[in-house]
Amino acid sequence: MKGAPENIVLEVTDLQQYFRVGKGILDELTWKKGRLYREKLWVHAVNGVSFKIKKGTVYSLVGESGCGKSTTARTVIKLLDPKGGRILFQGVDITHYTKKQMLPLRKQMQMIFQDPYASLNPRSQVIEIVRNPILFHGIETNKQQATELAIELLRKVGIRPEQASRYPHQFSGGQQQRIGIARALSVHPQFIIADEPVSALDVSIQAQILNLMMDLQREFGFSYLFIAHNLAVVKHASDYLGIMYLGKIVENGKKEHIFSDPKHPYTIALLNSIPRLSGKNLDHVQPIQGEIPSPLHLPKGCHFHERCPFAREVCREVYPEERSVGTEHTVCCHLY
Amino acid sequence: MNEDLLLDVRNLQTYFYTPKGVVKAVDRVSFNLHRGEVLGIVGESGGGKSVTGFSLLRLIEYPGRIVGGEVIFKGVDLLKKSEQYMRSLRGKEISMVFQDPMTSLNPVYTVGNQLEESLILHQDLTKEQRKRRCIELLTMVGIPNPEKRLKDYPHQFSGGMRQRVIIAIALASKPDLIIADEPTTALDVTIQAQILKLMKKLSEETGSALILITHDLAVISELTDRVNVMYCGNLVETGHTKAVIQNPAHPYTEGLLRSIPDIADTKPRLEPIPGIVPNMYELPQGCKFSDRCKYCQSVCREQEPPLLEVGRGRKVLCFFPLWKEE
Numbered sequence: 045m046k047g048a049p050e051n052i053v054l055e056v057t058d059l060q061q062y063f064r065v066g067k068g069i070l071d072e073l074t075w076k077k078g079r080l081y082r083e084k085l086w087v088h089a090v091n092g093v094s095f096k097i098k099k100g101t102v103y104s105l106v107g108e109s110g111c112g113k114s115t116t117a118r119t120v121i122k123l124l125d126p127k128g129g130r131i132l133f134q135g136v137d138i139t140h141y142t143k144k145q146m147l148p149l150r151k152q153m154q155m156i157f158q159d160p161y162a163s164l165n166p167r168s169q170v171i172e173i174v175r176n177p178i179l180f181h182g183i184e185t186n187k188q189q190a191t192e193l194a195i196e197l198l199r200k201v202g203i204r205p206e207q208a209s210r211y212p213h214q215f216s217g218g219q220q221q222r223i224g225i226a227r228a229l230s231v232h233p234q235f236i237i238a239d240e241p242v243s244a245l246d247v248s249i250q251a252q253i254l255n256l257m258m259d260l261q262r263e264f265g266f267s268y269l270f271i272a273h274n275l276a277v278v279k280h281a282s283d284y285l286g287i288m289y290l291g292k293i294v295e296n297g298k299k300e301h302i303f304s305d306p307k308h309p310y311t312i313a314l315l316n317s318i319p320r321l322s323g324k325n326l327d328h329v330q331p332i333q334g335e336i337p338s339p340l341h342l343p344k345g346c347h348f349h350e351r352c353p354f355a356r357e358v359c360r361e362v363y364p365e366e367r368s369v370g371t372e373h374t375v376c377c378h379l380y
Numbered sequence: 381m382n383e384d385l386l387l388d389v390r391n392l393q394t395y396f397y398t399p400k401g402v403v404k405a406v407d408r409v410s411f412n413l414h415r416g417e418v419l420g421i422v423g424e425s426g427g428g429k430s431v432t433g434f435s436l437l438r439l440i441e442y443p444g445r446i447v448g449g450e451v452i453f454k455g456v457d458l459l460k461k462s463e464q465y466m467r468s469l470r471g472k473e474i475s476m477v478f479q480d481p482m483t484s485l486n487p488v489y490t491v492g493n494q495l496e497e498s499l500i501l502h503q504d505l506t507k508e509q510r511k512r513r514c515i516e517l518l519t520m521v522g523i524p525n526p527e528k529r530l531k532d533y534p535h536q537f538s539g540g541m542r543q544r545v546i547i548a549i550a551l552a553s554k555p556d557l558i559i560a561d562e563p564t565t566a567l568d569v570t571i572q573a574q575i576l577k578l579m580k581k582l583s584e585e586t587g588s589a590l591i592l593i594t595h596d597l598a599v600i601s602e603l604t605d606r607v608n609v610m611y612c613g614n615l616v617e618t619g620h621t622k623a624v625i626q627n628p629a630h631p632y633t634e635g636l637l638r639s640i641p642d643i644a645d646t647k648p649r650l651e652p653i654p655g656i657v658p659n660m661y662e663l664p665q666g667c668k669f670s671d672r673c674k675y676c677q678s679v680c681r682e683q684e685p686p687l688l689e690v691g692r693g694r695k696v697l698c699f700f701p702l703w704k705e706e
Contacts, residue, residue, distance in 0.1 A: 108568035108569065108570060108571075109568055216656050216657075218656060219656070246424040246425055246595065246657070247424060247595060247596075247597075247636060247639055247640055248424060248635060248636060248639045248652055248653040248657075249652070249656065250639070250641075250650075250652075251638075251639035251640075251641070251650035251651065251652035251653075252639075252652040252654075254641070254650060255649060255650055255652060258649075273568070273569065274569070274641075275569075275643060276640075276641040276642060276643045277641050279641060279643060280641045280649075280650060303643075313570060314569065314570060315643070316573070317569045317570045317572065317573035318569060318573075318598070318643050319572075319573075319576065319596065319598035319599045319601065319602040319603075320598050320601065320602065320642060320643060320644055321597060321598050321601050321625060321637070321640065321642045321644070321645075322601065322644060323601035323602050323621070323622065323625070324602065325602060326573055326576055326577050326580075326602050326603075327602075329573075331570060331573035331574045331577060332570050333574075335538050335540055335541075335571060336568075
């Protein structure tokens with residue numbers, strides 16, 4: 045069923061994640077046919093997501109807000125406990141690992157967050173922020189050597205040594221993101237999750253950070269799980285793509301295949317909606333109507349059918365199976 | 381005087397007097413706008429594009445002050461008028477669409493109330509006429525079941541729908557000019573496409589001029605006729621959108637264009653602009669972009685660059701423009 049497992053950093057099968065909503069019993073009471081019912085409400089954030097990340101590659105999950113891409117990321121590194129499915133990290137099943145069992149694995153998987161300022165401790169000097177994980181995970185045991193390593197890493201991401209004793213608020217957004225990257229690198233991880241790492245930054249800075257992330261990947265050979273809503277950003281950064289819609293991956297494949305030959309109507313719509321520098325793209329395409337349905341009450345059948353211009357009877361009834369439409373290119377749609 | 385000219389901004393200066401020093405958020409900016417035209421203002425955060433938009437309506441709060449220049453709207457200099465005059469103008473002849481659709485509606489009034497408010501203030505209509513106009517406006521911006529939705533509160537609308545309501549409010553009094561400050565930045569890309577298309581259609585149908593403020597050059601390219609590029613409070617380049625995007629004349633415009641990941645583009649690496657936007661309290665001497673400019677020469681660091689006319693309707697604030705009309 046799968047290739048050489050040592051080539052796969054992360055394999056996720058049928059991942060499920062959902063959250064209870066409503067704080068008290070009153071939120072859950074509803075009238076139905078003259079009777080009072082208590083109905084538990086769940087947000088179905090991730091509804092059976094499967095994908096694999098090969099060693100040394102960049103896999104991107106792309107979708108609009110509320111599609112469950114960030115929840116997927118947080119679940120696969122067990123910041124949240126999965127409600128179903130299986131997570132294999134380097135061949136080891138970590139689905140039911142406890143926090144304590146995860147601890148030695150933490151240095152192999154790191155995360156870069158969306159908001160660079162909120163993800164750095166405002167009361168720590170930058171050098172401490174980068175040095176602490178080195179000492180904690182025992183990469184270096186000697187404080188002097190750990191400091192040297194931290195300064196080396198900061199230099200690599202473009203922070204000068206004399207800036208190392210400053211505090212996070214003294215840096216610009218782009219520099220803060222660089223510090224976040226240095227911190228993630230400090231424990232020599234093999235796998236980095238980047239959750240919208242550039243969406244809070246200005247365009248000229250976005251390009252700097254994206255280039256930096258790609259250079260570091262080439263140098264250290266780790267793998268990325270990249271979370272983004274901007275397909276243009278993803279196009280420059282990834283090898284493989286998964287397009288998510290309402291908690292499911294609707295199309296999965298190599299970047300070149302998805303951009304040159306998108307199959308799922310949602311992928312096509314997403315590509316068509318992007319404003320282009322050449323202009324006049326929006327003149328010719330009809331944007332898809334409507335908005336993403338509520339994850340509280342998932343639609344029956346294909347999640348996209350309410351907005352899909354090609355929806356047929358079967359789409360309203362049955363969720364489409366994943367089918368192959370080319371080498372390493374799969375799509376969940378009844379059209380194929 | 382040109383009949384067609386709607387707005388003429390000359391040497392606009394908006395400064396913020398903070399305890400740390402004076403921030404020249406908008407520094408001697410001049411541009412004009414014709415009736416029915418769509419003008420884009422583009423730049424990164426801190427470029428002064430939003431402050432320019434707010435200055436046109438004189439919505440600058442302490443410690444900010446408009447210290448110089450003229451904003452001539454339909455032949456009248458708004459900077460010389462009373463606050464009362466401005467109040468009668470805002471929302472009637474010039475209206476504004478803000479970035480965040482979550483916070484620009486009042487949560488405790490129904491959408492109908494808020495839409496009607498603008499009609500009560502600026503138009504002499506009976507209650508019945510107002511209701512009909514409200515329904516008409518919501519239909520225009522593509523909200524289904526308008527009659528029913530008028531009684532709903534903002535939280536019952538999604539982000540995209542709220543932005544449609546705000547556009548309806550902006551259009552209520554058939555303004556001559558709409559200023560839209562990052563109207564789609566908070567929205568998802570499929571919703572952004574819907575709203576941009578709607579704004580374009582409405583500005584064509586109603587003949588209102590539109591100033592679109594955004595950081596996204598691709599949005600500018602899709603929607604606008606002309607564009608102003610701003611950097612650190614200066615207007616560094618202005619011209620017809622197509623011409624500016626095809627042949628940028630200012631190094632900053634060129635840098636911005638190269639650093640954007642465009643979907644149609646296949647180059648494997650982006651070319652970022654080196655460095656960061658300078659601190660507004662410690663701007664470099666001479667040209668404010670000199671620190672980051674790859675064409676920078678010694679004169680750029682010593683003197684302020686001139687505003688050169690390099691083509692028809694094309695101006696650039698640079699000693700060595702990258703493009704000139706033959």
